[in-house]
Amino acid sequence: MTLSVRRRVSRDSGKRRDLLERIVLQGPGLLFITIFMAIPITLVAIYSIFQRGRFGGVVYKFTIENFSRAFDSVYLGILLDSLKIAGITTVLAIIVGYPTAYAIAKLPIKWRSIALVLVVIPFWTNFLIRTYSWIMLFNREGLLNHALLKFNIIHTPLDLLYTQSAVVVGLLYGYLPLMILPLYASIERLDPQLGEAAANLGATKVRAFFSLTLPLTASGLIAGSIFVFIPSLGNFIVPELLGGGKTVMVGNLIRDQFLKARDWPFGSVLALSVIALVFIFFMIQNVVEKRFSSDNNE
Amino acid sequence: MSKSLRKFKPLNVILGVTFAFLYIPIFTLIAMSFNGSHSPFIFKGFSFKWYSVLIHDAQVIHGLINTLIVATGSTVLSTVLGTMLAVGLHRYSKSAALNAFSLAPAIVPDIVLGIGLLALYALLSVSLGLYSVLFAHVVFSMAFVTAVVKARLANTDGDLREASMDLGATRTGTFIRITLPSIAPAILAGALLSFTLSLDEFVIAFFTNGPTTPTLPIVIYSMVRFGVTPEINALATLLMIVSVTTVIIAQRMTRQRAKVR
Amino acid sequence: MHSVFGNHGKKIVVSSIAVSLLLLMSACSSSSTQSTAGLDPEADLTKQSLVISNWAAYNPPDLAASFQKALGAKMTITNHATNEEIMAKLTSGADSGIDVAFVSGQYAQALAAQGLLEPIDAALIPNLRNLYPEASNLSYDVGNKFSVPYTWGTTGICYRKDLTGFDPTSWNDLLNPAANVKGKTTMLATERWLMLPAQKLLGISANSTSASDMEKVKAQLIATKKTLLAYDDTTFYTRLVSGEASMVEAWDGWCNYGITDNKNIKFVIPKEGSDLWVDTMVILKTSKNKEAAHAFINYILDPTVNSWVISNVLYKTPDKAAMDLTAPKLGITYPNMLMTPAELLKGEGLTDLGASGPMYTKTATEVTSSK
Numbered sequence: 001m002t003l004s005v006r007r008r009v010s011r012d013s014g015k016r017r018d019l020l021e022r023i024v025l026q027g028p029g030l031l032f033i034t035i036f037m038a039i040p041i042t043l044v045a046i047y048s049i050f051q052r053g054r055f056g057g058v059v060y061k062f063t064i065e066n067f068s069r070a071f072d073s074v075y076l077g078i079l080l081d082s083l084k085i086a087g088i089t090t091v092l093a094i095i096v097g098y099p100t101a102y103a104i105a106k107l108p109i110k111w112r113s114i115a116l117v118l119v120v121i122p123f124w125t126n127f128l129i130r131t132y133s134w135i136m137l138f139n140r141e142g143l144l145n146h147a148l149l150k151f152n153i154i155h156t157p158l159d160l161l162y163t164q165s166a167v168v169v170g171l172l173y174g175y176l177p178l179m180i181l182p183l184y185a186s187i188e189r190l191d192p193q194l195g196e197a198a199a200n201l202g203a204t205k206v207r208a209f210f211s212l213t214l215p216l217t218a219s220g221l222i223a224g225s226i227f228v229f230i231p232s233l234g235n236f237i238v239p240e241l242l243g244g245g246k247t248v249m250v251g252n253l254i255r256d257q258f259l260k261a262r263d264w265p266f267g268s269v270l271a272l273s274v275i276a277l278v279f280i281f282f283m284i285q286n287v288v289e290k291r292f293s294s295d296n297n298e
Numbered sequence: 299m300s301k302s303l304r305k306f307k308p309l310n311v312i313l314g315v316t317f318a319f320l321y322i323p324i325f326t327l328i329a330m331s332f333n334g335s336h337s338p339f340i341f342k343g344f345s346f347k348w349y350s351v352l353i354h355d356a357q358v359i360h361g362l363i364n365t366l367i368v369a370t371g372s373t374v375l376s377t378v379l380g381t382m383l384a385v386g387l388h389r390y391s392k393s394a395a396l397n398a399f400s401l402a403p404a405i406v407p408d409i410v411l412g413i414g415l416l417a418l419y420a421l422l423s424v425s426l427g428l429y430s431v432l433f434a435h436v437v438f439s440m441a442f443v444t445a446v447v448k449a450r451l452a453n454t455d456g457d458l459r460e461a462s463m464d465l466g467a468t469r470t471g472t473f474i475r476i477t478l479p480s481i482a483p484a485i486l487a488g489a490l491l492s493f494t495l496s497l498d499e500f501v502i503a504f505f506t507n508g509p510t511t512p513t514l515p516i517v518i519y520s521m522v523r524f525g526v527t528p529e530i531n532a533l534a535t536l537l538m539i540v541s542v543t544t545v546i547i548a549q550r551m552t553r554q555r556a557k558v559r
Numbered sequence: 560m561h562s563v564f565g566n567h568g569k570k571i572v573v574s575s576i577a578v579s580l581l582l583l584m585s586a587c588s589s590s591s592t593q594s595t596a597g598l599d600p601e602a603d604l605t606k607q608s609l610v611i612s613n614w615a616a617y618n619p620p621d622l623a624a625s626f627q628k629a630l631g632a633k634m635t636i637t638n639h640a641t642n643e644e645i646m647a648k649l650t651s652g653a654d655s656g657i658d659v660a661f662v663s664g665q666y667a668q669a670l671a672a673q674g675l676l677e678p679i680d681a682a683l684i685p686n687l688r689n690l691y692p693e694a695s696n697l698s699y700d701v702g703n704k705f706s707v708p709y710t711w712g713t714t715g716i717c718y719r720k721d722l723t724g725f726d727p728t729s730w731n732d733l734l735n736p737a738a739n740v741k742g743k744t745t746m747l748a749t750e751r752w753l754m755l756p757a758q759k760l761l762g763i764s765a766n767s768t769s770a771s772d773m774e775k776v777k778a779q780l781i782a783t784k785k786t787l788l789a790y791d792d793t794t795f796y797t798r799l800v801s802g803e804a805s806m807v808e809a810w811d812g813w814c815n816y817g818i819t820d821n822k823n824i825k826f827v828i829p830k831e832g833s834d835l836w837v838d839t840m841v842i843l844k845t846s847k848n849k850e851a852a853h854a855f856i857n858y859i860l861d862p863t864v865n866s867w868v869i870s871n872v873l874y875k876t877p878d879k880a881a882m883d884l885t886a887p888k889l890g891i892t893y894p895n896m897l898m899t900p901a902e903l904l905k906g907e908g909l910t911d912l913g914a915s916g917p918m919y920t921k922t923a924t925e926v927t928s929s930k
Contacts, residue, residue, distance in 0.1 A: 018390070021469055025386025029379040029400065029440060036437035037403045040414025043421065054913050057650050057673060074925050081928070100316040103309035115313070117545050120494070122320050124541035125327075126518050127498050129534040132526060133323035136330065141801040143326060146340070159742070162789045176320070189453075223445075226405070234407030237500070244789025245748050248928035254409050259643035260750060261920035262650060262669075264417075271410040278405055286394075337801065357638075420652030427656075509610055509637040509648070509656050520615050520638045526794070 041275070048268040058264050066269040075253065075270070082250040083277070085164065086232035089171040093179040093228045094221065096172070101183035101220075105190075116184065123177045131170055131241050135161060162244030170242040171232045178231075179224035186220025187213075222285050230278055250274055324538070331531035348532040358533060361517030368428055368503075368513060369496040372435035377489045379436070380443025385477060387444070388451040397448075404441035411438065412505035419506065427508035434506050435496040442495065443488030450484035598680050598849055605631035607851035612637050612645055613661040617838075619867045626858055632851040641749065641792065642666050649675060649843065658846040659855055664699035664837040665751070667706040668911040676705040677842040683853035686860035686878075693900040694877035697837055698908035706839035707856050710812065710874040712895075713835060713906045714752055715828040717809035717817060719799055730760040730829045733806055734783045741786045743805040745798060748790035750923035751909055752834075753780070756808060759831040765907045768915035773922050780926040790927060799824055810836070811895045812874035818893055819873070826895050828906075835906035837877075869896075875903070 048066055051059045069075075104115045122130060137144050138160040145157040160166060190213065198208040214221075236251035250270065257267030334343030352358060383400055391397065403411070415434050419426060458480070462472045478485070500515035507513060512520075522530060611618075615638040619625070623634040639645040642663050648655045649670060662670070670676050681687055684707065700706045716727050723740055727733065734756055736744055747753055751765070757779040758765050763772045788804055796817035798804035809817075814826040840859065842852040858864055865881035868874065870889065875896060876882060890897035912919060 017469065022386055022390045025382045026390070026396075029383030029386070029444070030396075032379055032440065033399065033403060033437060036415065036418075036433055037406065037411065038399075040411065040418045041406065043417040044410060044414045047417070052917065053673065057652070072921075074921070074928065078924070078928050096316055096319070099309065099312040103313040106309060113549070117542075117549075118317060119320070121538060121541060121545075122324055123494060124497065125324065125534045125537050126515055127500065128515065128518050128522055129327065129530055130323065132522060132530070133327045133534075136526075137323055137326055139801075140803045141340075173319070173323070176316075185449075230405055230407060234409050236409065244787075245791070245927055246784065246787070246789065248924060251407070251409055253924065254413075256920055256924065258413055259641075259647045260923075261917045262646060263917050263920070266917065267413070271407075271413065274407055275410060278407065282398075282405060340801075416647075416651050423654065425654050425656055426648075505647075509612055510635045512637065520640050526797070 044268045044271050046268075047265050048272055050265050052261075052263045052265050057262065063265075066266045069266060070269045070273060078248050078253055079250055079273070079277075081248070082233055085168055085171070085247075085249060086229050089168050089175070089232045090179075090225050090229045092168065092172050093176055094225065097176060097179035097183055097224060098221070101180050101187050104180075104184055105187040112188075116181070119177050119180050127174055128237060128241075130174065131238055134166070134170055134173065134242060138166070161242060162246055164243065164247050166242040167239050167247050167249075170238040171235060174235075174238065175228045175231055178227035182223035182227065183217065183220045186217040186223075190216055219289060222289055226282070226285060229281065233278070234274060324534075327531050328535045328538075331528050331535045333528045333531075336527045348528040349536075351529050352532045352536070355529065357512075357517050358514070358521075361512050361514040364428055364511050365497060365514040368432045368435060369493050371432045372439055372496045373489050373492040375432075376436045376439035376443055376492045377485060380440040380488060380492075381447050381481070381485050383440070384444045384447035384451060385473075385481075388448055400444050401441050403438040404445070406438075408438075408499075408501040412502040415502065416505045425508065426506060428511045430506045430508065431503045431511075431513060434502045435492075435499060438502075439492035439495055442491050443485075446488040446491065447481055447484045450481050454480050598683060598853070600683060600850075602850035603631075604851050604854055607848035608633040608635070609658045609848055609851050609855055610635050610637065610656055611659045611661075611855070612639050612648075612657045614638065614640070617661065617872055619864065619871070622864075625864075626855065629858065630851070630854050632848070632854065634855070643749075646670075654845050655843070657843055658848050658852050660841055660843065661709060661838055662841060663909070664697060664706065664708075664839055665909045665911045667839045667841050668699040670841060671700070671705040672911065672913075675844055677844045677846060677849055677852075678705055679703060679707060679842070679856075680853060683850065684857045684860070686857045689860050689862060689865075689878045689880040691877050691879045691882075691900045693904055697835075699837070699910045700839070706841045707860070708837045708839050708877045709859065710868065710872065710876050711835065711837040711903060712811040712875055713828060713833045713898075713903060714747070714755060714808065714810055715814070715826055715833055716806060717796065717799060717814035717824060717826050718806040719802070719821070719823050720825055721823045722802060722805035726825070727806060727827060728830055730756040730831050732829075733808060734760060734779060736786050736806065740806050742788055743803070744787055745789050745791040745795045745804050745807040746783070746787060747795075747808050747810075748792045748927075750919045752808070752810075753790070753923055753926065754919065755834055756829075757783075759829065759833060762831070765834050766910050766912065768912060768918070770918065773918060777922050777925055781929045784926060784929055796820075796824075811898075812872065815873035815893045815895070833906050835903055835908045837908075838874075 047058055049062055049064065051061045051063050051065075053059045100119075104112055104119075107115055136142055138158075139145070140157045140159060140161075144160075145154075148154045149157065194212060194216075195208060198212050199205075203211070233249075234251040234254075236249065236255050239245075239247045239249045239252055254267055254270045254274070257263045257270060261267075330341065331348055332344050332346065333341050333348070334345040335341075387397060387400060411434070415430070419430055424430060458476055459472055462476050463469070467475070498515060499513075500519065503513045503516055504519070507516060518530065518533070609632055611634060613636060618636065623636055626632070626634050637657075639648075645657075645660055645662060646666055646669070649657065649660060650673065667676070681703075687703070687707070690708070694708050694711075695701075695703055697703075697708065716730075716733055718727055720726065722743070723737075725737075732740075733744055733746070746756070754776055755765050757763075757776040758767065758772075761772075761775050761779065763769075763776065767773070788798070791798065791807070795804065795807040795809055796813055799807060799817045800820045809826070811826055814824065817824040818826075840856050842849060842856075846852055859868075860878055862878065862880040862884060865876055865878040866885045869876055869881055869885045873889070873893060873896070875886070875898060877900070886896045
């Protein structure tokens with residue numbers, strides 16, 4: 001009797017304490033995000049409805065011309081190209097990354113952390129330098145061509161750089177670790193007994209993979225895909241260096257508007273469209289993830 | 299036992315291929331850092347001279363120090379804010395909106411964030427320097443920390459906390475002695491991730507840094523735009539040696555702590 | 560500057576947060592005393608300090624130290640890789656913290672048009688008398704009212720005679736290359752210089768704002784892209800040295816770097832003509848060290864300091880005193896150093912395009928993204 005009274009009293013002040021705890025925990029973080037992300041993005045959105053000054057900068061006169069300009073085939077073409085390149089990169093990252101993550105998860109425990117560290121270390125050199133290393137390797141006058149020519153395997157140098165494929169490889173190289181790590185995290189949590197149970201019930205390895213392993217590792221797969229797709233989409237360094245400036249992606253486009261044309265309003269429109277695309281992608285991912293987790297609960 | 303050994307082989311081949319992909323460019327970088335000539339393509343004799351050039355390059359040292367300041371500060375702030383936010387969200391908010399908001403900074407393309415922050419700083423007439431970059435790095439690192447810690451929290455037992463409170467412990471006491479230790483690996487992972495991201499972050503720093511306080515990626519960008527020399531390779535090699543050493547030390551330390559327990 | 564936030568309450572919250580942040584940040588950044596209008600020729604320079612933004616390796620490495628020794632003011636030099644980068648920083652609305660910036664002439668013109676530049680007080684720069692008379696008559700800033708020229712030159716074709724087998728004479732040799740040169744050419748990526756070769760070949764002005772002109776230029780450049788190795792602003796001479804490319808569009812000074820490494824490299828100005836570009840020094844209105852800034856520009860125009868620039872950067876400067884000292888000897892290895900101002904001024908001076916700027920950017924995008 002006395003126990004339940006004590007419980008009830010402490011629950012009321014508990015509710016207030018809860019609120020206080022909630023504010024203390026969530027407040028600073030949310031405030032920070034509001035100031036340093038929400039407001040900047042809002043500013044960018046605001047610029048999109050104003051005009052470019054004659055020599056650059058923003059003039060505060062209302063216009064929707066920036067939006068209609070964005071629908072030009074040149075920009076839509078670049079957007080589609082960027083989606084294609086980022087998409088191919090992501091798919092390749094999955095094809096390479098999933099088996100790799102799986103292999104690491106199956107290593108003896110002692111070797112697993114070493115393997116993970118080895119995956120991350122390239123990430124700790126500079127992205128720009130890593131991109132340049134591909135140029136040093138695959139340049140017409142680069143190391144690979146020199147080696148192949150020396151051993152008479154080829155007679156004229158191979159032209160491997162300054163193409164769209166070179167951009168894909170460069171992006172893959174830059175972001176592959178971001179696919180491997182989350183995949184590893186979810187593969188590692190798999191209960192090995194489930195696999196055994198499936199085998200005992202007569203499922204083939206292939207069947208077990210698609211019906212059991214894949215859905216259970218969906219969250220890692222989706223996280224990895226986001227971590228590869230989004231930076232690939234907005235990247236402008238790799239298309240510039242490995243693409244020789246001949247492949248224009250949406251990141252180059254946005255940067256050009258802000259830096260070259262000094263057309264902040266139009267650049268803002270392009271930036272907003274990228275955010276919208278990313279948002280849509282994220283929503284799709286959310287739906288897919290919910291479907292998979294509801295499958296799990298069955 | 300023999301069945302699982304047979305399963306290992308093709309997987310290990312894949313592992314080998316992936317590591318080859320990741321490391322052949324790296325080994326090339328390292329090898330060319332000892333190049334006697336100043337071409338990054340053609341090897342003409344072994345030499346340490348580029349390391350000497352590097353160490354005497356004031357710009358690079360300056361950039362490195364700035365980057366370390368920003369990365370450390372950003373890691374500390376983002377880990378604290380991100381962990382608190384993760385716990386707060388896990389305990390009190392199941393709404394998708396707030397959770398999406400907390401992850402948004404990691405999803406917004408960096409070029410958009412960089413430009414938006416430049417606009418914000420311009421609006422507030424803030425003079426650009428290391429702090430303008432630091433706060434920018436915190437906002438997206440935080441999102442990663444929050445995601446990692448939340449994922450861990452989703453897998454931990456909430457009953458421990460209730461039990462602790464029922465036994466009379468205060469909220470803060472419970473937080474420090476029960477919650478934090480249970481999510482410690484995630485906090486560490488988040489901190490490591492924050493540090494890594496900040497160290498190499500170029501785009502946002504490009505837009506938000508001050509003229510006299512470039513970070514290392516920005517110094518490298520201007521070096522590399524002018525013409526690649528093996529000094530860049532030497533820099534990359536040194537960066538890697540430092541990171542590998544740091545990781546080995548960190549590993550030793552955590553192993554010791556585990557032993558003590 | 561008025562903001563367009565949603566509701567009033569939100570605005571108050573944002574403003575108060577902004578104020579507290581502003582206080583936090585200004586506490587963290589260093590401040591110097593505000594200077595009043597009207598420059599003082601007797602100002603104590605030891606109390607001033609300068610932040611200069613220039614291209615990497617474009618000034619003597621010990622410039623900061625020697626300047627401080629000579630004139631007392633401290634100096635920090637920061638680098639920008641392209642005009643666009645520094646323009647973004649200077650026009651963003653934030654105080655960039657830069658006192659003197661090195662920008663190409665047409666960009667100086669744009670900055671001045673936006674009211675961002677401090678007028679040049681000639682009384683504080685006696686070394687202006689060292690300049691060629693032609694250097695006071697440059698189309699982007701006649702009379703050097705808001706900028707002082709630092710280096711000048713032209714754009715042309717830089718090539719390896721031993722790889723091409725012939726001497727190019729026309730922009731056509733680059734834009735519609737011979738079979739043995741195809742796939743071994745590069746063009747400059749910066750849009751004004753990207754357009755230049757096609758404009759000159761088609762007899763169009765480099766400052767043209769006509770849309771129909773741009774269409775013709777675009778058509779030629781799209782055809783050229785199919786034969787191009789890459790667009791390159793910075794490493795084109797390395798490609799010549801390594802043999803990856805045999806013919807590139809280049810600024811004359813940059814071609815000299817190639818010549819240093821490989822004597823087979825030559826420079827030619829195509830017969831259709833080219834541009835006159837000028838890299839200038841400008842003082843920002845936001846500078847709190849304007850006297851020191853003027854003293855710096857004066858220092859740069861000193862023949863000894865300027866001679867270093869000529870000998871090491873391998874660019875021509877408009878400083879007659881310095882050029883007379885240094886250029887003749889250099890001209891033996893680097894023929895383009897012997898170009899006279901009269902010859903240079905045959906090139907069309909690049910001026911800012913004002914409202915037509917975005918048209919050039921769009922055309923450049925259409926060209927570089929074409930398949």
